[in-house]
Amino acid sequence: MPVSVVPSLTLEVPLDPSGLGPDTLRLQSGELRPGGTVGYSLVDRRLWFTPSVSLRAMLAYELVLGDWVRGIDGGVPRSFSPSVFVTGSADLGRPPAPRDPSFDADVAPLLETRCGSCHGGIRPSAGLALWPAERLADAATRGSTEWVGWRVLAVGSPERSYLLYKVTGSPGLVGERMPPGGALTRDQAAALERWIALGAPR
Numbered sequence: 001m002p003v004s005v006v007p008s009l010t011l012e013v014p015l016d017p018s019g020l021g022p023d024t025l026r027l028q029s030g031e032l033r034p035g036g037t038v039g040y041s042l043v044d045r046r047l048w049f050t051p052s053v054s055l056r057a058m059l060a061y062e063l064v065l066g067d068w069v070r071g072i073d074g075g076v077p078r079s080f081s082p083s084v085f086v087t088g089s090a091d092l093g094r095p096p097a098p099r100d101p102s103f104d105a106d107v108a109p110l111l112e113t114r115c116g117s118c119h120g121g122i123r124p125s126a127g128l129a130l131w132p133a134e135r136l137a138d139a140a141t142r143g144s145t146e147w148v149g150w151r152v153l154a155v156g157s158p159e160r161s162y163l164l165y166k167v168t169g170s171p172g173l174v175g176e177r178m179p180p181g182g183a184l185t186r187d188q189a190a191a192l193e194r195w196i197a198l199g200a201p202r
Helices: 103-116 133-141 162-168 188-197
Strands: 007-010 025-028 034-043 048-052 058-064 084-086
Touching: 007 058, 007 162, 025 048, 103 133, 162 188
Parallel strands: none
Antiparallel strands: 007 048, 025 058, 034 048, 058 084
């Protein structure tokens, strides 16, 4: 692995957001614990650690998940990526940050074409209006009727937005995955996740 690596774990199920925090995932090599930040994507079910500095060359590191962390199903999360790796001497630099989605170009067309036919108009399905855009403010203040204590659209917190769980097909859903007629692509769901994380700007 290059010393500029951003190591990650891919998880079997989404994480319970109550266990997410700066100590959810740490990186260590013996007593050495580099500082950094933790990131999480519900869409990819991926948890990563971005070191604040390049790692030391030719050293074994381990990613350690906090023992309090649970999956959305209440179980201990199982990962599919190796948690131990050895650095080489190459420094490839960090990959560029993904492009921020535009509401007009990325999110609005998605909501209109994939959600609007059921969750728009005068009588939206389940009383939840996601289209037209001016009705999104109501979704941002509305609690989920299916997962008590959750918001439909938790502005700034995609991991707490029930809408994102519905479109990614997470365990424990009430009813079917949305939208009917075919799942969103990974890129569509990722754009929705990033838009919510940015504060759902319009």
